[in-house]
Amino acid sequence: MDIPRYWRLKDQRYRLQGKKCLDCGNLSFPPRLVCPKCKSRNYEKYFFIGKGTVYSHTTIYQAPDRFDHIAPYSVGLIDLEEGVRITAQFTDVPAEELKIGMKVEMVIRQIYEDGPKGPILYGYKFRPVISV
Amino acid sequence: MRKVAIIGLGQTPVREHWESNLRDLGVTALRDAMDDAGVDTVDGVCVGNMLSGALSEQEHLGSLIVDYAGLDGVEGMKIEAACGSGAAAIRMAVKAVGSGLMDTVGVVGVEKLTEYSGKFSTAALATAADADYETTMGLSFVGINALLMRRYLYEYKYDKNDFSIFPINAHKNSIHNPNAMFRYEISEAQYAKSKHIAEPINLLDSSPIADGAAAVIVCAQENISQFKGKPISILACEVGTDTLALDNREDPLWLKGVERSVKKAYYLADVKPKDIDFFEVHDAFSIITALSLEASGFAERGEAIKFADKIGIGIKGGLPLTTGGGLKGRGHPVGATGVYQVVEAAKQLRGEVAKEVQIENNNIAMAQNIGGSGATVITTILKRIV
Amino acid sequence: MSAVMKPLRNIGIIGYGAYIPVYRLPATEISELWRDGQDNLFLPVKQKSVPGKDEDTITMSIEAAQNALKRAQIDATKIRAIWIGSESHPYAVKPSGTVVAQVLGIVPDILSADMEFACKAGTEAMQAASAFVGSGMGDYALAIGMDTAQGRPGDALEYTAAAGGAAYIIGPAEESLAILEGSYSFVTDTPDFFRRAYQHYPEHGNRFTGDPAYFKHITGSVTKLLEGLNLEPSDFAAAVFHQPNSKFPQKIAKQLGFTSEQIKHGLLAPYIGNTYAGASPLGLTDVLDYSKPGDRVLIASFGSGAGSDAFSFIVTDKIKDAVKRAPLTQDYIGRSIKIDYSRYARWRKKINR
Numbered sequence: 001m002d003i004p005r006y007w008r009l010k011d012q013r014y015r016l017q018g019k020k021c022l023d024c025g026n027l028s029f030p031p032r033l034v035c036p037k038c039k040s041r042n043y044e045k046y047f048f049i050g051k052g053t054v055y056s057h058t059t060i061y062q063a064p065d066r067f068d069h070i071a072p073y074s075v076g077l078i079d080l081e082e083g084v085r086i087t088a089q090f091t092d093v094p095a096e097e098l099k100i101g102m103k104v105e106m107v108i109r110q111i112y113e114d115g116p117k118g119p120i121l122y123g124y125k126f127r128p129v130i131s132v
Numbered sequence: 133m134r135k136v137a138i139i140g141l142g143q144t145p146v147r148e149h150w151e152s153n154l155r156d157l158g159v160t161a162l163r164d165a166m167d168d169a170g171v172d173t174v175d176g177v178c179v180g181n182m183l184s185g186a187l188s189e190q191e192h193l194g195s196l197i198v199d200y201a202g203l204d205g206v207e208g209m210k211i212e213a214a215c216g217s218g219a220a221a222i223r224m225a226v227k228a229v230g231s232g233l234m235d236t237v238g239v240v241g242v243e244k245l246t247e248y249s250g251k252f253s254t255a256a257l258a259t260a261a262d263a264d265y266e267t268t269m270g271l272s273f274v275g276i277n278a279l280l281m282r283r284y285l286y287e288y289k290y291d292k293n294d295f296s297i298f299p300i301n302a303h304k305n306s307i308h309n310p311n312a313m314f315r316y317e318i319s320e321a322q323y324a325k326s327k328h329i330a331e332p333i334n335l336l337d338s339s340p341i342a343d344g345a346a347a348v349i350v351c352a353q354e355n356i357s358q359f360k361g362k363p364i365s366i367l368a369c370e371v372g373t374d375t376l377a378l379d380n381r382e383d384p385l386w387l388k389g390v391e392r393s394v395k396k397a398y399y400l401a402d403v404k405p406k407d408i409d410f411f412e413v414h415d416a417f418s419i420i421t422a423l424s425l426e427a428s429g430f431a432e433r434g435e436a437i438k439f440a441d442k443i444g445i446g447i448k449g450g451l452p453l454t455t456g457g458g459l460k461g462r463g464h465p466v467g468a469t470g471v472y473q474v475v476e477a478a479k480q481l482r483g484e485v486a487k488e489v490q491i492e493n494n495n496i497a498m499a500q501n502i503g504g505s506g507a508t509v510i511t512t513i514l515k516r517i518v
Numbered sequence: 519m520s521a522v523m524k525p526l527r528n529i530g531i532i533g534y535g536a537y538i539p540v541y542r543l544p545a546t547e548i549s550e551l552w553r554d555g556q557d558n559l560f561l562p563v564k565q566k567s568v569p570g571k572d573e574d575t576i577t578m579s580i581e582a583a584q585n586a587l588k589r590a591q592i593d594a595t596k597i598r599a600i601w602i603g604s605e606s607h608p609y610a611v612k613p614s615g616t617v618v619a620q621v622l623g624i625v626p627d628i629l630s631a632d633m634e635f636a637c638k639a640g641t642e643a644m645q646a647a648s649a650f651v652g653s654g655m656g657d658y659a660l661a662i663g664m665d666t667a668q669g670r671p672g673d674a675l676e677y678t679a680a681a682g683g684a685a686y687i688i689g690p691a692e693e694s695l696a697i698l699e700g701s702y703s704f705v706t707d708t709p710d711f712f713r714r715a716y717q718h719y720p721e722h723g724n725r726f727t728g729d730p731a732y733f734k735h736i737t738g739s740v741t742k743l744l745e746g747l748n749l750e751p752s753d754f755a756a757a758v759f760h761q762p763n764s765k766f767p768q769k770i771a772k773q774l775g776f777t778s779e780q781i782k783h784g785l786l787a788p789y790i791g792n793t794y795a796g797a798s799p800l801g802l803t804d805v806l807d808y809s810k811p812g813d814r815v816l817i818a819s820f821g822s823g824a825g826s827d828a829f830s831f832i833v834t835d836k837i838k839d840a841v842k843r844a845p846l847t848q849d850y851i852g853r854s855i856k857i858d859y860s861r862y863a864r865w866r867k868k869i870n871r
Contacts, residue, residue, distance in 0.1 A: 005264070009264060010620055011620070015621065015623060030264065030265050030377075036380075047623075056280070056283040056286075056384075057282060058275050058278035058279050058282060058332070058333070059330065060271075060272055060274075060275050060278075060330045061328050061330065061331070062251075062254060062272065062274065062329045062330070063251070063254070063272060064254045064255035064258050064267070064270070064272050065251045065254070065255045066255065066270075067270040068251055069870070069871055070571050070572065075270055075271045075275055075279075077279055077378070077379050077384070085381075086265070086379050087266045087269050087271055087377065087378070088269050089269055089270050089572075091570060092540050092570060094855075095331070100282070100283070100286050107580075107581060108577050108621050109570075109572035109573060109577050111268060111269070111270070111572075112270075119612075120574075120608055120609070121268070122576065122577065122617060122621075123268075123269075125572065130845060130849065130853065131585075131844070131845060132843065132844060132845055
């Protein structure tokens, strides 16, 4: 049970909280202490909107222990509208319908349960766009 | 910096070594290498390993190996760089000897991946990726490589079966390597039917997890006459890095870590890609072979498969790859793999491999060990000492 | 008789949002497995909604609440209370509301609690939110009714136990798309349906769930609300009743004097099953999607145990723009991926690896 991690990352997982460099404007997710572009350490929180397109995708048949109960499931790289690429699971879409370039939007889902007694981890996943 | 050489080689077979523990494997390879070199002690030992803590509940491998190898009082430390741990340990030895801090250093790469179930090992291997942002999203290590392969197929319009050229070649060579795990051929038809682990990566794209240990003894080239082993010169052993997470790379299909590593290595060794006689490529997955050939300067972008087809990657081809079976045929005991690659390359240069896979007139070899999805890359260039 | 419940300050709905999972289990799948299909002609619903393997009351509440926020167009941090009514909170101890509030970015200046009253937990949350805003404790409160209902394999309830619900942001009347006229709550101790602690599946009293439970309590709340407000069924453009199946809401409507035209919107059970605490709130979102300014709308929940909350709302001009800002209830009903019983059994953890 990695409770402090669960707690520490919640705004990142729930709201895609990343960082914006105050010196060069570069956006990053995950948040970084040092701007990868200009090396500045001045930044503010930035919440990504959670819309993007599929850069690549895969469907996992042999899953790590923790995800075994939901396998097969699809994971991919998503290019967010703001120009940052992130890794996330896809949900509510059959594997054969996933396509590179497909428009997707963020939803919050269970990522995994830490056993029957531990906490349930919630966080971002992506699905084909339905919202207006 | 003074020139360094490899003066001793040792390796255990790559297997599911249920009867041996980490120390048995590590000590066997290390003492074999010492015997080959003709030394009874060394100034230091670098142990390359990734998962001893996760899968054997054992850290502190430096002291453990030194202790059980009968090297009481000798300095020993574990070096970790995911699947690149083995070559990273060689790099440390090269630094120690090249700088003059030490004269003779033993390097042993050792790994045991079969102690627990495959699912557990799968989870442990995924720790090479970003724990908070890749692994927690359910991405396995195979999954990361599958994302690369999918995009590659999309960008360059290959048929997935075109990738079979790499594992077929690896298996063709591993037949002649007694230390290889898989000593049989595979066919295009088998490749096409193979089941998916993480689509589009199938079982025959993937190197198998395994146990094993390999070792080299590194010495100063000026001292080679003091040893009985047949010396091979290390022209370069250079590291390049990239972002840990794949998603943080602007261009995931260009392995910047590989490019950075080979640039330094080619410069130091004063060679060009065309001077390389054969290449121990890090074929953990077929897609990595393709990306490595491109970023290493052998093939143009998107052309690796066409390049391989044209130049020939078999023993008699223009650029033989994975002459000992590679990670695919020999097996991939992750933290040991980088040392196995260098041992294989050195044996080739010494002329000590099976005649079916012995490359004639070879002079310069390159081995490349990749950690994670390309976050740590170590390129080693070896040369025969005439 | 007791007076109609009405807060000191006039309040109403300023935003609403629906959520229904995309997966559907046809009732015939259940019938074929447990009864050789012999009741295929008498199925209580056509199909039911099933949550995906990564969905629960918390995740579903989040999407419904996000839809409600899109319609309300307020600074979300002004929401000062969140209540989630459900009988399927993912944790036995640890509030669902705090997770939802964190995701919505409306922590920490907020009150949060989970509610349970079988199928009327959702309208219970709406009552609490109305009282909270109506008393002036805060300007906005979020009330959610949401469930991922569980039916014992082979039980009659397995046909209907479904997933879905709705979220409401309650606020001042002048900002409302539907103003509350009044409400009435009616409860007695009635053991028609219950689930003991640590049990996975509920027990129910078969036909006892009808007259002494569902019909008596809804009749009580609706009759007294209408009397108190001096209204007739014909004064309403639409009415929503709790819908454990397709039949009960149609029967109670008729008994109370409502026409089938008045209940045609919001009668969702035939298409998605019984979403428990989400059922009547979700019926209301569908009604609001189709409503026009000036419409008077009735919603009456029923919760086993037992009780009913009835509300009368008058729709305002603000409905016209609000409707378009988020997916409609029918959008969620329309997107549907059929699954078979084996997939359902795996996802709902009836079989485990």
